[in-house]
Amino acid sequence: MSAVKACNILITGANRGLGLEIVKQLSEDSCQKQHIYATCRDPDAPKSEALRELAKKHPSVITIIRLDADDPSSIKESAKKVGSLVGKNGLNLLVNNAAIVANGTVQTSSVEDMKNTFNTNVIGPLLITREFLPYLRTAAKASGTPGMSCNKAAVINISTLGGSISRMPSVYEQFPVLPYCVSKAGLNMLTVLAAEEIKADEILCMALHPGWVKTEMGGEKAPLEPKESVEGMLRVIGSLTEMQHGGFMDYTGETVPW
Numbered sequence: 239m240s241a242v243k244a245c246n247i248l249i250t251g252a253n254r255g256l257g258l259e260i261v262k263q264l265s266e267d268s269c270q271k272q273h274i275y276a277t278c279r280d281p282d283a284p285k286s287e288a289l290r291e292l293a294k295k296h297p298s299v300i301t302i303i304r305l306d307a308d309d310p311s312s313i314k315e316s317a318k319k320v321g322s323l324v325g326k327n328g329l330n331l332l333v334n335n336a337a338i339v340a341n342g343t344v345q346t347s348s349v350e351d352m353k354n355t356f357n358t359n360v361i362g363p364l365l366i367t368r369e370f371l372p373y374l375r376t377a378a379k380a381s382g383t384p385g386m387s388c389n390k391a392a393v394i395n396i397s398t399l400g401g402s403i404s405r406m407p408s409v410y411e412q413f414p415v416l417p418y419c420v421s422k423a424g425l426n427m428l429t430v431l432a433a434e435e436i437k438a439d440e441i442l443c444m445a446l447h448p449g450w451v452k453t454e455m456g457g458e459k460a461p462l463e464p465k466e467s468v469e470g471m472l473r474v475i476g477s478l479t480e481m482q483h484g485g486f487m488d489y490t491g492e493t494v495p496w
């Protein structure tokens with residue numbers, strides 16, 4: 239059973255992979271007041287069918303919202319929409335999950351791949367955090383409890399070991415995905431700086447590594463199923479306090495070195 243009891247939750251990249259599994263597990267186990275804003279860049283496309291089916295199964299729990307992490311106007315629009323839906327309760331939990339991967343080394347990475355990964359994996363979460371911040375603040379204030387937790391107000395950035403400057407060199411040969419790693423190292427710095435900026439609001443912010451998981455991004459060779467990774471991540475998210483604010487952990491709850 240998920241320890242996440244946050245009322246209003248928003249997830250990016252929710253139409254497939256880990257994002258879809260997060261929505262699935264949360265909706266199967268939702269408490270009465272819980273509502274999930276499952277966002278994706280193309281809600282009507284065939285690739286979003288599984289999410290549409292899930293929303294049909296849980297109509298009072300899931301609302302699908304269009305949000306393209308590469309498109310600042312879609313981010314603004316989605317924030318406006320969600321803001322009006324959550325009202326005075328605010329947004330308790332924002333999960334920045336959407337990301338893209340690109341292969342390459344110092345010798346082969348293209349300018350386009352460097353720009354695209356940075357746009358989606360760093361600028362996207364930056365603008366999303368900024369636009370949803372007023373609603374996270376509302377939730378933090380409305381909670382009336384001291385300290386930090388995901389049930390009060392939190393931003394979880396789904397990162398990767400690939401963004402760990404100290405861990406990556408030893409696995410670079412196995413995963414030559416330089417544009418992705420550089421962008422996720424950027425996301426890690428964004429996490430630390432956002433945590434610093436929003437700590438006065440008592441909004442928790444941290445980075446979470448899901449493990450190496452069988453999704454389109456993780457590929458067939460990955461040892462973990464999405465179910466196991468997401469069960470672990472939800473356990474970790476549900477257990478967070480101000481002690482983990484500004485930190486980097488994996489789906490088992492282990493601290494990951496920057």
Ligand code: NDP
Binds near residue numbers: 454
């Ligand atoms: P997938 O490639 O399976 O799914 C990526 C999701 O991100 C899709 O829903 C995709 O939507 C969405 N997305 C991509 N670009 C955008 C955009 N511009 N706007 C909105 N949504 C977008 O990846 P995973 O599910 O495996 O990865 C989820 C997270 O976990 C990522 O942050 C990833 O970096 C991280 N991670 C994954 C690992 C793994 O082994 N799988 C390992 C370490 C970290 P669309 O269908 O429209 O493309």
